[in-house]
Each structure stands twice: as structure tokens, then as C-alpha cells.
Amino acid sequence: MREGWQRGQQALAPGLDLVRDLVGRALPGARALAAAPVAGGLANTNLRVTLAGAADPVLLRIYQRDQAEAAKEAALHALVAGRVPVPRFLARPGLDDASGLHFAVLEWMPGDRMETVVPGLDPAAAAAVGRSAGAVLAAIHAVGFPAAGFLGPNLDIVHPVVGGRAGLEGFLRRCLVDGPGGARLGPAATDAALAFAAAEGDRLAAWETRACLVHGDFNGSNLLAAAGRVTAVLDWEFAFAGWPAFDFGNLLRPPAGDDASFVAGVEVGYRAAGGHLPADWRRLAAIADLYAWADFLARPDATPGLVRDAAAMIRRTIGSGG
Structure with a gap:
């Protein structure tokens, strides 16, 4: 689905001299030989950097969307290390005064993006990857918080959030009525989405009994x-304290969510690792994902491909063709 989504802002293309300066600051004595962009991300710039005399490359991450997220991301990696496969920050995120760039250097992790792996697998292999993804997600959700909310750089709750029907209705109204999302979705589907939230939003409460760590882009x-x-869970910049349905909604978007073997594996892996799933967990995940689709529609820099897919997924979830 993400194939038609363009970045809101262009990825940076720093020259090798700048890459050498940034990596050298983070890893004294290291010398970058080459740098190549890493596919997948839509918010920040990630470069695979080859180092002289080193067997493994490193990842140079330049924060573009929200530089303040760098410290939070490093704290989250430290929090889940040993429980969740995450790359080590080889040096604390920093600011390069000369270029004005916020950056970090991370361990390079093995594997290929799961979105490129699962489509080519037979059902048994897809189920195996699903079981692993489910187990990893259970480990993330095992990290509890005293309340739901957005996280600061020290992982304290800096802005509480409300769940259930009130939370969903309020967020959809901000995005689709107060924001530009409704004009992109269309008046009939906007009215249908708000009515759906009023009628179905309370169902989310069944999975909102305990605030936990949510990756936010799983x-x-x-x-x-x-x-x-x-082998790795990357890009934690959207993580917050919330409820499991948000991560499941993200994970089960098409095409992965339409692969029955993969989804069955996710369920088995999550339950086996101690995660709790309500009886209607897939439906609750889709309802929770309305937050994300509405947010996409309301973004000032939303590209045509993103608008198209977000509108289609909202209509699919609420059962409206309007």
C-alpha cells in the first residue's frame, strides 16, 4: 500500500565529507568510505555508511520531521533492549552546529524489510514470520505505563490522551471537520465516519484496560x-503510551493484513508470548487505525497517493462507499 506514498519532504543527500564529519564526531577514529540511502522511511534520512577497517556498516540517521524525537528514540531503544530486537545507538543523538543537522549513528541490523519479504513466502513461511512479529509485539506491549499519552525525551507522559468513543470522536472531528481531512474524504463519508465513531467507539474500551508501550508505526x-x-524493529519516533489496538491496526494494513497465514501467525505468536487479544481483536484494530487514516488526511503535506489510500481505508472500515 505504501508504494504510492511520497515523502512529505525530500530526503537529504549529504556529501561524503559531511557524512565523514558526522560519523567521526559520533565515533572518534572512524572514517566513512561510502554512504548510500536506505529505503523504507518517509520522515527522516537514513544512510548505510561503510567504514574503513570495519566488517559491518553503520546507520547514519538524520532527523528531519521532529528533531526532538531523537532523544526519545534513544531512550526507548535502551528501555526495550534485550527484550525487543533494536539497533544499539553507538553514540547519543547530537546536533552538528555547522550543518544544523540532528543525527545519530546506530548499529546496522541484519535482514530485509518485512514488506518485501512476506509477499514472496509460501503460507507456512508467512505464518512463521507472523508468529515472530506477534511475539515481538507482545514484548513491546509488556512494557507498561501509568497512563496513556505522548512521551517526552525521558519517557514521561507529557500530554495525556483519551481513549474510547470520546477519544475517537474528538480526534476524527479535529481532523475531518476542523482540519482539511473532510474536504479530501468527501462530505458523505465524513458524516458516516463521525456516525461510526459515535456508534462503535466504545468497543475500543475492551482493549484499553492497561496503558502500554505502543510503537506507533509497527x-x-x-x-x-x-x-x-x-530481526529488528526500527523507527520508534512515533511511539507513545497507549493500547495494543493501535499497533495491530498498523501491522494488519494491506497487503499483510490480507494474508491469512501471516495474520494467523501473528495471533499465535502474540498469545504464546503472553499477549492478550479480545475475541474481536481484528475489528478493534481496524477501528483504532481510523486515528491514523484521519491524521494522514489532515496533514498539510499529504500526497495524492496517501490521500487516496487513507480515504479508501476509512470507507472500508466504516463500510461506506460515500
Whole structure:
């Protein structure tokens, strides 16, 4: 689905001299020989950097969307390390005064983006990757928080959020009525979405009994996989304290969510690792994903491909063709 989504802002293309300066600051004595862009991300710039005398490359991450997220991301990696496969920050995120860039250097992780792996697998292999993804997601959700909300750089709750019907209705209204999303979705579908939230939003409360760590972008572009298992969870900038349905909604978007073997594997892996799934978990995940689709529609820099897919997914979820 993400194939038609363009970046809101262009990826940066720093020259090798600048790459050498940034990597050298983070890793004294290291010398970059080459740098190549890494596919997958839509918000920041990621470069695969080859180092002189080193067997493995490193990842140079330049924060573009929200530089303040760098410290939060490093804190999250430290929090889940040993429980969730994440790359090590080889140096704390920093600011390069000369270029004005916020950046970090991370360990290079093995594997290929899961979104490129699963479509070519037979049902048994797709189920195996799904089981691994489910187990990893259960480990993430095992990290609890005292309340739901957005996280600061020290992982404290800096802005509480409301769940249930009130939360969904309020967010859809901000995006589709107060924001530009409704004009892109169309008046009939906007009215239908708001009516749907009023009628169905309370169902989310069944999965909102405990606030936990939510990755916020848990999908095939941010998961690496190899040999039938997830080898890395990347790009934690959207993580917050919330409820499991948000991550499941993201993970089960098409095409992965339409692969019955993969989805069955996710369910088995999540339950086996101690995760709780309500009886109607797939439907609840789709309802929770309305937050994301409405947010996409309301973004000032939303591209035509993103608008098309977001509108289609809202209509699919609420059962409206309007």
C-alpha cells in the first residue's frame, strides 16, 4: 500500500565529507568510505555508511520531521533492549552546529524489510514470520505505563490522551471537520465516519484496560526479517503510551493484513508470548487505525497517493462507499 506514498519532504543527500564529519564526531577514529540511502522511511534520512577497517556498516540517521524525537528514540531503544530486537545507538543523538543537522549513528541490523519479504513466502513461511512479529509485539506491549499519552525525551507522559468513543470522536472531528481531512474524504463519508465513531467507539474500551508501550508505526517498512523471524524493529519516533489496538491496526494494513497465514501467525505468536487479544481483536484494530487514516488526511503535506489510500481505508472500515 505504501508504494504510492511520497515523502512529505525530500530526503537529504549529504556529501561524503559531511557524512565523514558526522560519523567521526559520533565515533572518534572512524572514517566513512561510502554512504548510500536506505529505503523504507518517509520522515527522516537514513544512510548505510561503510567504514574503513570495519566488517559491518553503520546507520547514519538524520532527523528531519521532529528533531526532538531523537532523544526519545534513544531512550526507548535502551528501555526495550534485550527484550525487543533494536539497533544499539553507538553514540547519543547530537546536533552538528555547522550543518544544523540532528543525527545519530546506530548499529546496522541484519535482514530485509518485512514488506518485501512476506509477499514472496509460501503460507507456512508467512505464518512463521507472523508468529515472530506477534511475539515481538507482545514484548513491546509488556512494557507498561501509568497512563496513556505522548512521551517526552525521558519517557514521561507529557500530554495525556483519551481513549474510547470520546477519544475517537474528538480526534476524527479535529481532523475531518476542523482540519482539511473532510474536504479530501468527501462530505458523505465524513458524516458516516463521525456516525461510526459515535456508534462503535466504545468497543475500543475492551482493549484499553492497561496503558502500554505502543510503537506507533509497527509495519513491514519498519520491521526487518530474515530466516523466518523478525530481526529488528526500527523507527520508534512515533511511539507513545497507549493500547495494543493501535499497533495491530498498523501491522494488519494491506497487503499483510490480507494474508491469512501471516495474520494467523501473528495471533499465535502474540498469545504464546503472553499477549492478550479480545475475541474481536481484528475489528478493534481496524477501528483504532481510523486515528491514523484521519491524521494522514489532515496533514498539510499529504500526497495524492496517501490521500487516496487513507480515504479508501476509512470507507472500508466504516463500510461506506460515500
